[in-house]
Amino acid sequence: xxxxxxxxxxxxxxxxxxxxxxxxxxxxxxxxxxxxxxxxxxxxxxxxxxxxxxxxxxxxxxxxxxxxxxxxxxxxxxxxxxxxxxxxxxxxxxxxxxxxxxxxxxxxxxxxxxxxxxxxxxxxxxxxxxxxxxxxxxxxxxxxxxxxxxxxxxxxxxxxxxxxxxxxxxxxxxxxxxxxxxxxxxxxxxxxxxxxxxxxxxxxxxxxxxxxxxxxxxxxx
Amino acid sequence: xxxxxxxxxxxxxxxxxxxxxxxxxxxxxxxxxxxxxxxxxxxxxxxxxxxxxxxxxxxxxxxxxxxxxxxxxxxxxxxxxxxxxxxxxxxxxxxxxxxxxxxxxxxxxxxxxxxxxxxxxxxxxxxxxxxxxxxxxxxxxxxxxxxxxxxxxxxxxxxxxxxxxxxxxxxxxxxxxxxxxxxxxxxxxxxxxxxxxxxxxxxxxxxxxxxxxxxxxxxxxxxx
Numbered sequence: 300x301x302x303x304x305x306x307x308x309x310x311x312x313x314x315x316x317x318x319x320x321x322x323x324x325x326x327x328x329x330x331x332x333x334x335x336x337x338x339x340x341x342x343x344x345x346x347x348x349x350x351x352x353x354x355x356x357x358x359x360x361x362x363x364x365x366x367x368x369x370x371x372x373x374x375x376x377x378x379x380x381x382x383x384x385x386x387x388x389x390x391x392x393x394x395x396x397x398x399x400x401x402x403x404x405x406x407x408x409x410x411x412x413x414x415x416x417x418x419x420x421x422x423x424x425x426x427x428x429x430x431x432x433x434x435x436x437x438x439x440x441x442x443x444x445x446x447x448x449x450x451x452x453x454x455x456x457x458x459x460x461x462x463x464x465x466x467x468x469x470x471x472x473x474x475x476x477x478x479x480x481x482x483x484x485x486x487x488x489x490x491x492x493x494x495x496x497x498x499x500x501x502x503x504x505x506x507x508x509x510x511x512x513x514x515x516x517x518x519x520x
Numbered sequence: 521x522x523x524x525x526x527x528x529x530x531x532x533x534x535x536x537x538x539x540x541x542x543x544x545x546x547x548x549x550x551x552x553x554x555x556x557x558x559x560x561x562x563x564x565x566x567x568x569x570x571x572x573x574x575x576x577x578x579x580x581x582x583x584x585x586x587x588x589x590x591x592x593x594x595x596x597x598x599x600x601x602x603x604x605x606x607x608x609x610x611x612x613x614x615x616x617x618x619x620x621x622x623x624x625x626x627x628x629x630x631x632x633x634x635x636x637x638x639x640x641x642x643x644x645x646x647x648x649x650x651x652x653x654x655x656x657x658x659x660x661x662x663x664x665x666x667x668x669x670x671x672x673x674x675x676x677x678x679x680x681x682x683x684x685x686x687x688x689x690x691x692x693x694x695x696x697x698x699x700x701x702x703x704x705x706x707x708x709x710x711x712x713x714x715x716x717x718x719x720x721x722x723x724x725x726x727x728x729x730x731x732x733x734x735x736x737x738x739x740x741x742x743x744x
Contacts, residue, residue, distance in 0.1 A: 315550070345550030358550045405553025414624040415554040417651035421723065424653065447549050467653035467722065 317342025326502025559621020
């Protein structure tokens with residue numbers, strides 16, 4: 300239990316890392332609840348940040364978990380998401396946690412698509428700013444090189460550095476500082492999505508940073 | 521024999537079911553970048569009269585005044601590599617303009633006087649990479665053909681912010697989000713034109729334009 304997090308309402312939104320059982324929608328959600336927060340998590344697989352400002356059908360399904368309720372996984376049209384303003388009206392979060400980076404890094408592109416990323420991230424940060432909630436943005440973790448997603452250390456490092464420049468007013472949480480490259484195991488031929496142990500380590504590390512972040516001091520005041 | 525086939529079909533269906541469960545246990549492959557590359561195009565009226573820009577493909581019409589920020593349109597996203605065609609309408613005269621953008625290129629189509637009430641177009645292209653949510657991006661566009669090197673100075677100490685901006689080109693840099701009054705001049709020429717940008721906002725992008733009409737140097741700015 301964290302005295303700073305206890306009693307706060309946290310809305311977690313993100314990509315595929317929050318759209319499957321035992322991923323962050325399990326581990327991070329549990330950790331934040333264990334620290335006393337009321338937690339609402341929504342994952343939309345394969346979506347960039349700007350997609351959260353509209354209703355959309357994710358290319359590979361979605362999931363949600365409402366506080367201590369069960370994990371719900373949806374596919375196809377049933378997986379269509381609610382835009383951020385609607386989620387804010389539903390849950391009135393004190394803190395919004397965004398977990399998004401891998402879906403925009405263009406691991407198979409020759410270069411980081413900076414302009415596109417800027418437009419995607421700005422669309423969401425403007426929505427967050429308008430909501431009045433505080434915000435942290437969790438960047439991508441190392442993963443492993445190769446695999447069907449083309450993840451590679453150089454690009455994930457460039458993506459993380461770029462996100463740290465453009466996610467304000469959200470406080471950037473650098474996942475690369477939480478492990479060594481390749482330390483957390485990933486699924487076979489994937490490189491991007493972690494094993495259960497990997498997601499446990501990532502979820503715990505994110506929760507520790509959130510609990511220690513000065514943003515909570517500001518909210519409590 | 522029939523039983524064997526039934527067993528085989530049953531086994532295949534079970535296997536397919538198991539494979540389907542496995543497929544849903546982890547995310548399917550998806551794009552980790554943009555589905556298509558874009559370019560961005562805007563129009564700027566650097567003449568003394570109002571102008572209309574009409575899209576050739578549709579009925580979209582953009583009206584540009586000859587006053588301050590009314591001179592510039594917003595940036596319109598277009599698919600990079602495909603031709604954007606439009607017609608510039610000024611003083612009951614029409615001129616066509618075609619442009620093809622490179623991936624992530626920002627193109628400013630400037631309409632300038634060409635004598636006897638006619639107009640012509642000039643293109644200013646940039647592929648910015650200075651996106652930053654904690655600072656402001658400030659650009660100087662030199663739309664004066666007679667000004668070989670434009671310079672912008674400002675702030676409490678009147679420091680040089682951008683300089684050596686050649687005609688129909690742009691320079692851009694990140695600045696702190698402060699309250700900013702600046703002046704734009706041409707190196708080697710006397711006089712300058714003031715521009716008050718007021719309080720710059722973090723994460724916003726600003727374009728300051730220098731133009732000379734009726735021998736008077738003037739500036740205006742817009743948020744991109």
